[in-house]
Amino acid sequence: MSLPISANSKPAGGSGLVVIGASTGGVRALCTLFENMPPLNASVLLVQHLPRFIEPSFLQTLRRHTRMTVELAQDGALLKPGTISLAPAEVHCTLDRNSRIRLRPGPPVNYVCPSIDVAMKSLSSPPEDSPLVGILLTGMGRDGADGMVHMKRLGGYTLAQDEASCAVFGMPKEAWNAGGADALLPPERIARRLLLWVGRLPGSAAAGK
Amino acid sequence: MNDSGKLVPVLVVDDDDDIRKTLGCVLRSAGCQVELAPDGPACLRILREGFHGLILMDIMMPGWDGWATIHAIVDGDLLQGNLICMLTALADPGPDNEDLAGYVFDYLVKPFDGVQLLEIVRLAGESLGS
Numbered sequence: 149m150s151l152p153i154s155a156n157s158k159p160a161g162g163s164g165l166v167v168i169g170a171s172t173g174g175v176r177a178l179c180t181l182f183e184n185m186p187p188l189n190a191s192v193l194l195v196q197h198l199p200r201f202i203e204p205s206f207l208q209t210l211r212r213h214t215r216m217t218v219e220l221a222q223d224g225a226l227l228k229p230g231t232i233s234l235a236p237a238e239v240h241c242t243l244d245r246n247s248r249i250r251l252r253p254g255p256p257v258n259y260v261c262p263s264i265d266v267a268m269k270s271l272s273s274p275p276e277d278s279p280l281v282g283i284l285l286t287g288m289g290r291d292g293a294d295g296m297v298h299m300k301r302l303g304g305y306t307l308a309q310d311e312a313s314c315a316v317f318g319m320p321k322e323a324w325n326a327g328g329a330d331a332l333l334p335p336e337r338i339a340r341r342l343l344l345w346v347g348r349l350p351g352s353a354a355a356g357k
Numbered sequence: 358m359n360d361s362g363k364l365v366p367v368l369v370v371d372d373d374d375d376i377r378k379t380l381g382c383v384l385r386s387a388g389c390q391v392e393l394a395p396d397g398p399a400c401l402r403i404l405r406e407g408f409h410g411l412i413l414m415d416i417m418m419p420g421w422d423g424w425a426t427i428h429a430i431v432d433g434d435l436l437q438g439n440l441i442c443m444l445t446a447l448a449d450p451g452p453d454n455e456d457l458a459g460y461v462f463d464y465l466v467k468p469f470d471g472v473q474l475l476e477i478v479r480l481a482g483e484s485l486g487s
Contacts, residue, residue, distance in 0.1 A: 172443075172461045175480050197459040198484075201437055205486030212483070259456040288464075289455035315464040316450060 163229035164190035164279035164346035165246055167271070169264030169295065171197040171287025173315020175209065177335050178285065182214035182232075184339035187349035190279070191227035192216065193235065193243065195264045197287065200237035207234060215352070223251040230349040235262045242270035246280075258291035264319075268295025273302050279345050280304035283338060284329065287319035296328030305345055306330050307338050365482040366390040366410035370400040370426065371444070372418040376467070380413065380444075387475055397421030401429055409438035411462075411481040416445040424454045431460060440481045444469060 166188065170178060174196050198206055203220070210218045214232065221233040227247050235241035239251045241262045250270075257263035264284070274280040282299035284292040286309050300306045308320035308329035323329045333341065367389045369380045377393045384391045392408055394400040396418055412430075416423035423443060430436055440462040443450065448466050462484070463477050 171458050173463045175484055176463060176476065179480065198462075199436060199460065202440070202484050202486070206484050208486065209480070209483040258458075260459045288450055288458040288461060289452075291458065318450070318452075 163349075164188070164281060165227070165271075165274060166190045166192045166281045166283065166342065166346065167264075167268055167295075167299070168192060168194045168283045168285065169268070169287075169292040169319070170195070170285035171260070171264075171289070171291065171316075171319060173286035175206070176286075176315065177309060177313070178210065179213040181283075181285070181335040181339050182210065182216070184336045185214070185216075185342060187216045187230050187352040188342060188346050189229060189349045190281070190342075190346040191229050191247070192232040193221070193227060193241070193249075193267060194232055195235040195241060195262050195267050195292075197260050197262075197291070198237060203234075203237055210234065216349075221249045221251065223249060225249050230352070235267060237262070240266045242267060244270075246271055246274060258289055260289075260291055264292035265295040268292065269298045271299060271302060271304075274304070281342060281345055282306040282328075283342075284308045284320050284323045285335070286314040286316055288316050289318055290322035292319050293322035293326045293328055296323040297326050298328075300328055300330070305341075307341060308332050309338070310334050364389045364478055365485055365487050366392065366408065367478060368392045368394060368400065368403055368408055368410060368412045368439075369444075370394045370397070370412060370418075370423070371415040372396060373415070376415070383471055383474070384478070387478070389478060397423075397426035397429060400426055401433060401435065404430065404433075404435040404439070410440075410485070410487070411478055412439055412441045413444045413465075414441055416443060416447050416450070424457060427457050427460055436460065438485070440485060442477055442481070444474075
């Protein structure tokens with residue numbers, strides 16, 4: 149069966165693509181971000197550094213704090229608008245043509261697997277009408293900084309969490325210093341900016357969180 | 358924030374008697390079961406006895422510091438069923454412990470905010486599925 153995608157295709161439905169990276173303190177930041185965000189007209193790939201044993205309960209936690217659908221990313225599956233796909237632990241997660249999930253074992257990058265840099269750097273230029281957004285939240289180290297630079301070079305919007313709201317400013321600071329972030333904002337304001345850039349998922353109720 | 362997260366047991370690892378007592382008092386008042394450890398080896402002993410929950414880990418301690426204690430937890434295969442939150446006077450963990458990024462759930466700076474602390478305890482409970 150042929151794939152319904154072209155070289156620079158956007159995810160089905162004319163929607164955007166959002167890649168979110170987070171590490172230490174990320175669960176708190178993600179809950180605030182998602183609680184302030186309606187279902188987005190975008191596919192969301194989330195890379196959060198966590199031990200594997202909490203993956204099932206972390207998925208449940210995410211579902212309690214967002215109105216979007218939350219799934220564990222599966223190798224070969226297509227990202228879906230209105231859905232947050234969580235990169236599983238202990239494999240690197242990349243996207244073919246910005247839409248098809250690839251999961252591969254590999255050595256840690258920036259000491260972590262999955263690496264945010266690996267996911268973000270797998271992206272290619274999106275079509276003009278398909279917004280691409282990179283978000284880097286709280287965390288130790290520098291994973292995601294190079295990926296944010298890459299996304300910005302592709303013409304994407306990039307936001308990093310501000311120091312005041314971070315548990316650890318390490319990763320966002322590295323992205324900012326590398327020129328990989330358009331702005332530093334707290335999660336509530338990142339949510340508002342996301343809505344502005346990618347819009348609400350068609351058919352989702354206007355009221356709610 | 359919904360209230361579905363239950364309060365997990367908390368293990369406080371801190372060499373400062375006053376901090377241990379204060380945290381013990383705050384957390385027990387909130388309904389947590391609390392264990393106290395004055396150093397890394399005591400932390401490991403409690404984990405080997407079967408503790409599962411949230412570990413609040415000081416960084417600057419004599420002997421093993423917090424990072425060395427986390428290395429010992431990981432090397433001893435004692436992380437399963439536990440999440441670690443640093444609770445420290447160091448506002449910035451610095452660049453030397455990036456290799457532990459995947460093991461540290463959260464990071465709270467002293468003097469700690471009780472509301473923020475209990476939010477972390479609640480989210481750790483949700484994330485551990487307890």
